[in-house]
Each structure stands twice: as structure tokens, then as C-alpha cells.
Amino acid sequence: xxxxxxxxxxxxxxxxxxxxxxxxxxxxxxxxxxxxxxxxxxxxxxxxxxxxxxxxxxxxxxxxxxxxxxxxxxxxxxxxxxxxxxxxxxxxxxxxxxxxxxxxxxxxxxxxxxxxxxxxxxxxxxxxxxxxxxxxxxxxxxxxxxxxxxxxxxxxxxxxxxxxxxxxxxxxxxxxxxxxxxxxxxxxxxxxxxxxxxx
Amino acid sequence: xxxxxxxxxxxxxxxxxxxxxxxxxxxxxxxxxxxxxxxxxxxxxxxxxxxxxxxxxxxxxxxxxxxxxxxxxxxxxxxxxxxxxxxxxxxxxxxxxxxxx
Numbered sequence: 001x002x003x004x005x006x007x008x009x010x011x012x013x014x015x016x017x018x019x020x021x022x023x024x025x026x027x028x029x030x031x032x033x034x035x036x037x038x039x040x041x042x043x044x045x046x047x048x049x050x051x052x053x054x055x056x057x058x059x060x061x062x063x064x065x066x067x068x069x070x071x072x073x074x075x076x077x078x079x080x081x082x083x084x085x086x087x088x089x090x091x092x093x094x095x096x097x098x099x100x101x102x103x104x105x106x107x108x109x110x111x112x113x114x115x116x117x118x119x120x121x122x123x124x125x126x127x128x129x130x131x132x133x134x135x136x137x138x139x140x141x142x143x144x145x146x147x148x149x150x151x152x153x154x155x156x157x158x159x160x161x162x163x164x165x166x167x168x169x170x171x172x173x174x175x176x177x178x179x180x181x182x183x184x185x186x187x188x189x190x191x192x193x194x195x196x197x198x199x
Numbered sequence: 200x201x202x203x204x205x206x207x208x209x210x211x212x213x214x215x216x217x218x219x220x221x222x223x224x225x226x227x228x229x230x231x232x233x234x235x236x237x238x239x240x241x242x243x244x245x246x247x248x249x250x251x252x253x254x255x256x257x258x259x260x261x262x263x264x265x266x267x268x269x270x271x272x273x274x275x276x277x278x279x280x281x282x283x284x285x286x287x288x289x290x291x292x293x294x295x296x297x298x299x300x
Contacts, residue, residue, distance in 0.1 A: 020250075024242055027256075027269030031227045031238075034268070044228075047239030054243070 013052035076179035084127030091120035202251035253277030
């Protein structure tokens, strides 16, 4: 029963993989039929499931971290995009943890919470835009990083917060700004001109 | 033209297993038995070797009308590279072996 469940799972995972990967999953399933011991057969199939899962993960990561021509994104862009996404996750987490403290009726609080959540998700939208090499997202990230660095500097200079963490954030914002202003990076974000031929 | 393959310990085990009968087609389970590798380790190695032109593979129909099995053997270029890599590994391990006191 466990064996047929693993075979079904492996076949299902293989069905969603490109042919050059799915062939290997089929090979593992086919090979399992000649393994004499039950436990060895289960281990074999489980290994196959892990191969299929790793293949799915690597294809997913590659699709996020590469452009439409299959070229890997520059490391700085991946780091900047991941930072923006992480920033959103932290902001949304803070909102979620604040929810139990809301004392107003939900009908009043809900629009405000929704607007806050919408604002908190803006960095992740910029992050995904960076993964797609969208030039507007690059500009948005630059503006966001400058604003964020200035705000952090203001907080340090007015003594609202201890300087360690804001200084790290400022350094990271400076890194993002410098990275996204590099000529090589700008070129990757600039779409190649479509050549029109009028016959 | 062959692409480079990182010759990890697992890759070397597979090469050593296949290089014993380099012309023969070998089943995945036979390689697993000879190398002691689990399927989750063995197949990524076979995939890499195949993608980079070291191995060729095909489906083999068994005589008793059973399920077709996937079999592997070296390409001619892959065989030369594998034999060289295995020979190099053996010479290194011979040099690295401590002398008897």
C-alpha cells in the first residue's frame, strides 16, 4: 500500500516536470520492480521522491532567479529582491501580531488594517518586480531605499532608537542603491529594442 | 565535446562501477548495488553525467515482457574521460598510501 502510494506520488511529481527530468523518475519507478526486498524497494522509491522534489525545487528557483532567456539574474538583484520580500514579511508579521491589541470594532479597524497590509506588501511587489527585471521596480526600489535610509538616519539623529540596527539598514540601502545604479545592472533592466522591418 | 563534471566521491563510485565493463549497458539498480549508493544520490549523478555527455541511456525491453528498464553506458568520449579519471584517482591513492614502517 505504501509502495503504491509512493509510486503514485512519484508519477504525479514526474508528470509536472519537463521530459528530461520526468524520464529519470520513470526510470526509478521501473527499476523498483526488480528490487527483491520490500524495505529496500520503499527506500528506493523514497529516494526517487526526493529526486523529484529536488528537481521541482531547482526548476522553481531557476525560474525565479533567471530571466526569460534562461540567464541567471545578477546576485545583487537577487539579494535586493529577497531583501524587499523579507521586509514585507516582517511588516506583515508585525501587523498580524498587533491584531489582538485592536480594541476598536472590527468594522472600523478592518479598512485601516487592510490599508496597512497593502502598504506593507509594497516592498515585496518591488522585490518580485526586480526578479522580473522590471525597470519600474528598479526605480521604485531606489526611491524606497533612499526614503528608508533617510528615515533611519532621522531616527538615529533624533535619538528615537539605538543606532546599531538602523545603521545596518542604511548600509544595506546604500548597497542596494549602488548595485541598482551600476551600468551592467541597468543594462539588464533595459529591454532590448525591437527591430521593426517594414516591407 | 564533453562538459566538465565535478568528480565528487559519489561520481567517482559510479564511474568506477561503470568503467569495469565500459561497453555494456547497465541498469540503475545494478549500479546502486555495486556502489552502495541510494537512488536519491545515484540518479542525480547519472542525470549530470548524462546531461554532460559522459553517459548515454535508453529504455530496454526485457525478454519476459516485463516493464522496460532504463540502461546506461559510457559514450566513447565519456569512456576515455572516465578511465582517465579513475586511473588518476588510483595513482593518487597509491601515492597517498602510508609506507610501512
